[in-house]
Amino acid sequence: MTIKDVAREANVSVATVSRVINNVTSVDKNLRIRVERAIEKLDFKPNQIAKSLKQDITNTVGIIVADISNSFFSGVIREIERTINPEGYALLMASTDGNVQKEKDAIEMMHAKRVDGLVICHVSDDIEALIKSISCPVISFDRNTLSHIRDTVYINKERSMYDAVTYLLKRGHRDIAVISGAKGLSTNFDRYIGYMRAYYDWSLMARKEDLYFGEFTKEYGKRSFESIMQRDHRPTAIVTGSADITEGILAKANELKVRIPEDISLVSFGAISFQDVLDLKITYVDEMYIEIGKNIGEMMLSRLKSPKISPRLIVLESGIISGNSVKTLDET
Amino acid sequence: MTIKDVAREANVSVATVSRVINNVTSVDKNLRIRVERAIEKLDFKPNQIAKSLKQDITNTVGIIVADISNSFFSGVIREIERTINPEGYALLMASTDGNVQKEKDAIEMMHAKRVDGLVICHVSDDIEALIKSISCPVISFDRNTLSHIRDTVYINKERSMYDAVTYLLKRGHRDIAVISGAKGLSTNFDRYIGYMRAYYDWSLMARKEDLYFGEFTKEYGKRSFESIMQRDHRPTAIVTGSADITEGILAKANELKVRIPEDISLVSFGAISFQDVLDLKITYVDEMYIEIGKNIGEMMLSRLKSPKISPRLIVLESGIISGNSVKTLDET
DNA sequence: TAGTGACGAGAAACCGATTACAGGAGATTG
DNA sequence: CAATCTCCTGTAATCGGTTTCTCGTCACTA
Structure with missing residues (x-):
């Protein structure tokens, strides 16, 4: 079932059929009706692949993340889809599991399938050459790409961490631990700098043993908390790097009968989904996945319309939502 | 940068380049080397679109669900991806928001893009004609498609509900409410039948006001619970239709200071993610998203290899995981 | 040495659409 | 009324690969 069959059925040329389908230039009314009848009769559906080959447009945007079942990513993806779908774009996805090789494979696959645009939360910095070699617009998110001139959307994690630590310092905490994801990710470097800057501003020395940079997982949260x-010498407060880590901490605290905030205070990056089930309301930094997704989607649409405009950086400033997971200590 | 450029660079025909790339038939060693050098030098990446057009194979599987940010769906999708990725398939996704028109659009889009296979958790039964018209294998999941002969994977929800209700009946409950998703979905019809069957077997009459069939959302859980x-006459126990609904109930119960299981007992379809944070361990029916995803992925792979074999139905039997959210009532 | 077969490489058709180009019919103008 | 212009429509090229077909070369056999 191709455009040829329709042309034969309607007794016109394939060009005319194509013109009717894409209603470009005026087509004689009678012919148009004949073609439409034929399309209906044969239940003809154009082959996008052929169209894509000729026009070099696939109406597809690729998205590469570590793990689509992570609620932050699936939230962002959902919002991107909501934004670009009305404009006719579909989403091709790939997970990397944080694996560099898989990430490279995913990028190559996206390129091979000629996506019109690519959204990526990259794991490795080793992919710049690859990304440069593919010709479509690429948007990075949740990762700082200082040196690389490219569209980017992310939350100012340095600032967020600075605020979170300052929030704790103001309440008397002087020994604050950080539990976050892999050291190599820019997003964690940003957190590190924010932490150090707060300590510097308060003329305090940070302790090496207070920095836990491992994985963005519930499991790592449990392990680190334990x-x-x-x-012997415990910190009085913890700042976590993700909601998953926070959940791990809460689970382990429950298991060990450690009370929050009585025994230790807690500030989380990202809200946990069951906030309203607990009497304990976690103080957290909003991860704003809806805003991120929306910004990515809109940026992509504008980029697809005008590929030539210079790269933009959207830095979202997030705020702290106060709960009751932080105890105010007496100054001594 | 096309195969032609490579052919010119290596001073061979495009056919030879193609043969080297796909290493089909033997190619002279010298020529092969020349071609490989040219590919490397020009950094040539074949255009999958062109290949797909000729071969009518896209190495892409489509997936259509209501909402990708729903943890059940994202879990299933992740597992599907894990299964089919090693075989070279990518995932094209679309969300429907439970909207019939969006679902139809999504199916047409998948067909237009000529996915090799399609996985769908459908909202409407009104799509059979559409599905029949597209020529690729289609797998339904989490929906019973009694009348339609098609590959299907789902949990026996009738049985699960029967077991859940029986579990409560055995513990003395005689007035059990159900809070679940839309009445029109087969998965809820199955729950309904399971519920009625249990009541029938125990020679009890079900009450119409105990059946809450609305949406699979946290919000609906809150509303219904309130x-x-x-x-005036309250049920002594509730069975929920999804983890989202359960979370809504827990949140509202916390707000209203209703104690579980002291004031009312609870059995959930699907585990909540923060089970281990609470002292309350919800008794739940395992939703087995990993098994579902894996079964779908494997079924799809086998189906892609042999399209002709007759449709299969995989019904997973889920069990009840006991917690402490159900109170045993004294028989009166 | 002529005939046969195997093998490898290039030419060209092909996949299914879009689109540049050419040409015919009818309208407009001098 | 002839020349020119417009407007449609069809023919054929095109996108970038794969694959069939054809043909030349070489080894082997009779």
Whole structure:
């Protein structure tokens, strides 16, 4: 079932059929009706692949993240879809599991399939050459790409961490631990700098043993928290790097009968989904996945319309939502 | 940058380049080397679109669900991806928001893009004609498609509901409410039948006012629970249709200071993610998204290899995981 | 040495659409 | 009324690969 069959059925040329379908230039009314009848009769559906080949447009945007079942990513993706779908774009997705090779494979696959645009939350910095070699617009998110001139959307994590730590310092905490994801990610470097800057501004020395940079997982949250609880000298507060980590901490705290905030205070990056089920309201930094997704989607649409405009950087400033997971300490 | 450029650079025909790339038939060693050098030098990446057009194979599987940010769906999708990625398939996704028109659009889009296979958790039964018209294999999941002969993967929800209700009946409950999603979905019809069957077997009459069929959302869970709490004659137990609904109930119960299981017992379809944070362990029916995703992925791969074999139905039997959210009532 | 077969490489058709180009019919103008 | 212009429509090229077909070369056999 191709455009040829329709042309034969309607007794016109394939060109005319194509013109009717895309209603470009005026077509004689009678012919148009004949073609439309034929299309209906044969239940003809144009082959996008052929169209894409000729026009070099696929109406597809690729998205590469570590794990689509992570609620932050799936939230962002959902919002991107909501934004670009009305304009006719579909979403081709790939997960990397944080694996550099998989990430490279995913980028090559997206290029091979000629996506019109690519959204990526990259794991490795080793992909710049690859990205440069593919010709479509690329938007990075949740990662700072200082040196690389490219469209980017992210939350100012340095600022957020600075605010979170300052929030704790103001309430008397002087020994604050950080539990976050892999050290190599820019998003964690940003957190590190924010932490150090707050300590610097308060003329305090940070302790190396207070920095836990491992994985953005519930499991890592559990492990780190347990290890903190076994220390002789414990921090009085913890800032986590993601909602998953926070959940791990809460689970382990529940298991070990550690009370929050009585025994240790907690500030989370990202809200946990069951906030309203607990009497404990976690103080958290909003991860704003809806805003991020929307910004990415809109940026992509504008970029697809005008590829030539210079790269833009959208830095979202997030705020702290106060709960009751932080205890105010007496100054001594 | 096309295969022609490579052919010119290597001073061979395009056919030879193609043969080298796909290493089909033997190619002279010298020529092969020349071609490989040219590919490397020009950094040539074949255009999948062109290949797809000729071969009528896109190496892409489509997936259509209501909402990708729903944790059940994103979990299933992740597992599907894990299964089919190693075989070279990518995932094209579309959300429907439970909207019939969007669902139809999504199916047409998938067909236009000529996916090799399609996985769908459909909203409407009104799509059979559409599905039949597209020529690729289609797998339904989490929906019973009694009348339609098609590959299907789902959990036996009738049985699960029967077990859940029986579990409660055995513990002395005689007035059990159900809060679940839209009445029109087969998955809820199945729950309904399971519920009625249990009541029948125990020679009890079900009450119409105990059946809340609305939406699979946290919000609906809250609303329904609140309305239950305002009733004069309250049920002693609730079975929910999804983890989202359960979360809504827990949130509202926390707000209204209703204690579980002291004031009302609860059984959930699907585990909540923060089970281990609470002292309350919800008794739940495992939703088995990993098994579902894996079964779908494997079914799809086998189907893509042998399209002719007759449709298969995989019905997963789920079990009840006991917690402490159900109170045993004294028989009166 | 002529005939046969195997093998490898290039030419060209092909996939299914879009689109540049050419040409015919009818309208407009001098 | 002839020349020119417009407007449609069809023919054929095109997108970038794959694949069939054809043909030349070489080894082997009779």
